Amino acid sequence: MMFRCFVCKSSFVTVQMLIRHLKVFHAFYPGKKFQLMCDQTGCHQRFWTFSGFRKHLHNKHSAKSLDQFENEPVIVENEPVIVENEPVIVDVSDEPVVNLIPEQPENSQSCNETRQHTQEMCASLIANLQGCGVATNVITTVVENMEELVEELHSNVKDDVVKLLSNDEEIRTKFDDYFDNLENPFSKLNTEAKRKKHFSEKWGIVEPVEVALGVRYDTRRNRTTGTYDQVPITDKFVYIPLLQTLKFIFTNQEICDHFVQPCEKTGFYKDFCDGNYFRDHPLFSEKPNSLQIQIFYDDFEMANPLGSKHGIHKVGSIYFVLRNLSPKINSALMNIHLLALFHTEDVKKYGFDLILQPLVRDLKVLECTGIEVPFSDEPVYGTIAQVTGDNLGLHTLLGYVESFSANNFCHFCLVDKQTSQTVFRDDDPRITLRNKALHDQHCNDLMVDPTLPSTFGVKRQCLFNDLQYFHVSENYAVDIMHDILEGVGQFELKLLFAYLSDNKIISKTDVCN
Structure with a gap:
């Protein structure tokens, strides 16, 4: 059987010789305009990969008759790639022929x-x-x-x-x-x-799941008529099932081996489990193996954040990590797991409740039923330990006001803007810390009078409050990057070094060093 080149009409004995000829003599290599055409017995099927072309020749043309090629010369001149050297002749007349490749190899x-x-x-x-x-x-x-x-x-x-x-x-x-x-x-x-x-x-x-939020009408160009028509577009977001992700995580034996038991009391704050919130938690204190899920929310720009498309293509993302793993394990990107991706503009249109519904549903199952894991004979339960993010992300997700120039801007307490300038301790009598009762009262006031934009900094009820072991008023996570590291921290250090230098405690040289 012979295989013909569609460019120069040369004929070759094997498929590999034809492909080698196309590569060496015609410089056919994968690219944007790469295209191959079959020229065997009138077949003109086109291919965009060598693998597809090779399979086609083997499956469709390898058993063709050689009659149609009898009158065609095989062109081998000036083509060193397809020229085969004479085989080495070995005299085996006095030696038995050895079957080098047995039909049924033992190995x-x-x-x-x-x-x-x-x-x-x-x-x-x-x-x-x-x-x-x-x-x-x-x-x-x-x-x-x-x-x-x-x-x-x-x-x-x-x-x-x-x-x-x-x-x-x-x-x-x-x-x-x-x-x-x-x-x-x-x-x-x-x-x-x-x-x-x-x-x-x-x-x-773990396959992501598309969840429909609603339908909107958008303008699309009709390729047939050339006109612009109003067409219905389904707004969706992607959710990665939490329970399936957790089960998949614990199929890794190394993760099971690094599953951290609650630390003992040492008197030092080194991790989440060292605080009073963890020690008094109704689930974590009663069931030591409970999964401590830390959720993180933030938005990111898909386009140039300084360009004209700023904000149009912004995407919101929700991630989680397991606090039961050591900080070294959680610092690896492979152990930071995606939960949801959505268009930020959809949050303004549909609210956060529709986006959080699948996650809250899985969390309720985890709180009440638990999941089976390899390292435990009993089901392992779990819930949200803390929700983290920047200040804007936390307030958006948890239902607080998103303007930090508002009168009640803090998600920890009910201090007003004027009083906050003179209050520096959380045990100050002018401070009223938020709690479940106060938060529910503020949400009820909003339901009674929907015209109110907010009440004491609360804009809406958060769906996380439906959980058994978590409430937004007990979320004590802070935005350390914007509040301290990129915020007031540098100014406080400047004042500290100025005081130390003015009082001759340290010299200016020490400050510079």
Whole structure:
């Protein structure tokens, strides 16, 4: 059988020789305008990858008759790639012929395990690229190039081995069959769908769920008529199921080994479990193995934050970490898990309750029923430990006023703006700390009189308050970056160093150093 080049009409004995000819003599390599055409017996199907072209030739044209090529010369002049050297003649007249490749090798199971291990190594390489945030089209290009590289290596090794063999047709045929059946480890990973299927079967994947928020009408150009029509668009957000994510996390034995038990009382504040809130918590104090879920919320810009599209494409994101793991483990990005992605503009239109509903539903199951984990014979329960974020994100998520020039701007207490200038301790009698009763009263006042924009800094009820073991008034997380590190901290240090220098406690040289 012969395979014809669609460019110069040359004919080749094998598919690999044709592909090598296309690469070397016609410089066909994957790119934006890369395209191959089949020119076998009038077939003009087009391909955008060498792997697809190769499969097509093997499946559709490998069994074609040679009659149609009898009158066509095989062009091999000036083509060093397809010229084959004369095989090495070995005199084996006095020696028995040895079957180099037995039909049923005894170590076939070991060979299969080796091939599977090789494919897993290739899959791990691709998974690492995806974990580093490499774009999907870049990964696909890399895999296609690696696939072609492996095919080229297989072909070169086959040619070199065949040249070392005798003229025994049976041995040559067995070697040909062996190399033809040798799978390319990247062939099962050369598309996004194949990679997704492989990762799902091998390691498992927690699939995101699209949740509809509502329908809006937007203007779209009709390609047929050329006019602009009003079409319905479904507003959606993506939710990654919490319970499935937790079960998937604990399939990792290393995570189970690093699951941290509550620390003992030491008198020092080193972690969340050292505070009175944790020690008096109705769930964490009664069930030491309970999952401490810390939620983080923030928005980020998809476009240039300084450009004209500022704010239009802003996306809100909710993440979580397990406080049961050590800070060293939680500092790795792989242990910061995504919960939800949504368009920030949808929050203004639909509110946060619709976005939080799937999460709160899973949290209620975790509080009441728990989940099965490998390191415990009994179900493990859990709830929200704290909700973190910047000041704007916390106030937006928890239902407080989002303007920090408001009269009641603090989510810890009910101090007004004027009094806050003279109050510096939380035990000051002018301070009234927020609690469940006061917060519920403020929310009820808003329900009685919907015209009120806010009451004592409260704008709305938060869906997290429906949980059994968490209430927004007991969320004691602060925005240390904006409040201290990028806020008042630098001014306080300036005043401190000025005082120390003026009183000759330290010199200006020490301050500079």
